[in-house]
Amino acid sequence: MIIILTILYWSLAEPTGHGRDNLFGRADRERPRQPLAEPTGHDRDNLSGRTDRKRVEFSMVSQHYVYLTRSRTHFSEHKTELSFNSVHPLYFHYFILSSMATEKVVVKELLPLIRVYSDGSVDRLLSSPNVPPSLEDPETGVSSKDIVIADNPFLSARIFLPKSHKNSTHKLPIFVYFHGGAFCVESAFSFYVHRYLNILASEANIIAISIDFRLLPHHPLPAAYQDGWTALQWIASHAANSASATNPEPWLVNHADFTKLYVGGDTNGANIAHNLLIRAGTETLHGDLQILGGLLCCPFFWGSKPIGSEPVEEHHQSLAIKVWSFVYPDAAGGIDNPSINPCVPGAPSLATLGCSKLLVTITGKDEFRDRDILYYESVKKSGWKGEVELFDAGDEAHAFQMFKPETDLAKAMIKRLASFLV
Incomplete structure (x- = not known):
């Protein structure tokens, strides 16, 4: 069974899900949610102002990222597959998030790790996606x-x-x-x-x-x-x-x-x-x-x-x-x-x-x-x-x-x- 981790970026969405930063200090972080809940992704902040719905999927079996962009007005979808085998794995995240950049003002950045915007949102450029816990890992039994x-x-x-x-x-x-x-x-x-x-x-x-x-x-x-x-x-x-x-x-x-x-x-x-x-x-x-x-x-x-x-x-x-x-x-x-x-x-x-x-x-x-x-x-x-x-x-x-x-x-x-x- 292919396990897919989906990172959803919603415009004007309230930052939710486990580990999501609270834009006013993260002091009221919620209890852990299943990483497959919507929206997901470690510390993915609310990317307000986006006009398109964008999604990144990660397959733990094929170890491929699938990057999809769906226009809200035209309902078209573009799909790109990238393999882990060609470059360092964490640079996939850097590539994907950089390609999803919007017209927001960068107030601070530490490349290739993190970018902070004027609206308080954050892109964590080198992070692997969250995965859910397991009752029994198929490889180790843990x-x-x-x-x-x-x-x-x-x-x-x-x-x-x-x-x-x-x-x-x-x-x-x-x-x-x-x-x-x-x-x-x-x-x-x-x-x-x-x-x-x-x-x-x-x-x-x-x-x-x-x-x-x-x-x-x-x-x-x-x-x-x-x-x-x-x-x-x-x-x-x-x-x-x-x-x-x-x-x-x-x-x-x-x-x-x-x-x-x-x-x-x-x-x-x-x-x-x-x-x-x-x-x-x-x-x-x-x-x-x-x-x-x-x-x-x-x-x-x-x-x-x-x-x-x-x-x-x-x-x-x-x-x-x-x-x-x-x-x-x-x-x-x-x-x-x-x-x-x-x-x-x-x-x-x-x-x-x-x-x-x-x-x-x-x-x-x-x-x-x-x-x-x-x-x-x-x-x-x-x-x-x-x-x-x-x-x-x-x-x-x-x-x-x-x-x-x-x-x-x-x-x-x-x-x-x-x-x-x-």
Whole structure:
């Protein structure tokens, strides 16, 4: 059966559906809706003023986008099919949304990621489409569902449970995952994140929780950091006293081993995880729950002074600096704020990391590679009492295991991650 995810853009429509930004601050985000509800698409804002109805469909089977434009006056339809196999997958979204641009004033943009218009609407140019959870993924047998963690501010997540829970009373480790996307694109419910966590939950035999933290432009940092802490406190409330937990989750109550709590993510998601570990080193979770490990895949770290192979002349015009200025304009110290540069003089000591073991992964083509190696070496020299490891996944770009999980290098990396999450 072909599963189609449809992203509908309606003129003058009220922004609805899970993850849709509220144009006045997203503070009253609704509870999760099925991504097939109308209109859909992660953080697709109301595109007011459009004269045509436009639709983008994505087939999870054929992995093709189908772009349709339907005129309200002529009732004609134009159809274009694009294959994932020709270019990088997320650039499909960039191509489609750019081609759908209307005569609105751009007030801010960070290409190729996001464009903000004068009417408050937003185009998230590099986001894979949302997909619904599944009672049983046909490839892995993993079950998933969407859950609400908090109502004010609204915070939701997708939780994944491996099929092994059906045949065993053995409790499972918990992995709290934060997706990549430069703090402004992708979601906990997007196609790539969903597929990746199905695979990882099955391979590692873990409960994975993908956090749908708040995004730019309406929610600059430290909103995402606070959402991460809220999620950890919510999980900890189950361990302390599940009866008193807000929105208690049966999968955690019945199947989770709270002595094996991990946090991690890719790129900016790994940055969130690091900052949570720093906070956990000085603040306690409910019931004094301890975080066992941190899994930082190509973490987004940077600084004002180039190191290693980072370009010298173009350093201050790097995309990393542009992203940080966009997502945390009020950060003290700018790009040398300890949240993005944990090795800067005066940053909190890495010896205070609030976990017992840490795995940092790097790739050969990742622009953060030298920063991540420096971070690994700095943790080793800090006097931290835990065990830190560095894993080089090969000559690939960051997050390749998510985009190309079928490749040998991706399979090897996922196995390495799974061996850590025990």
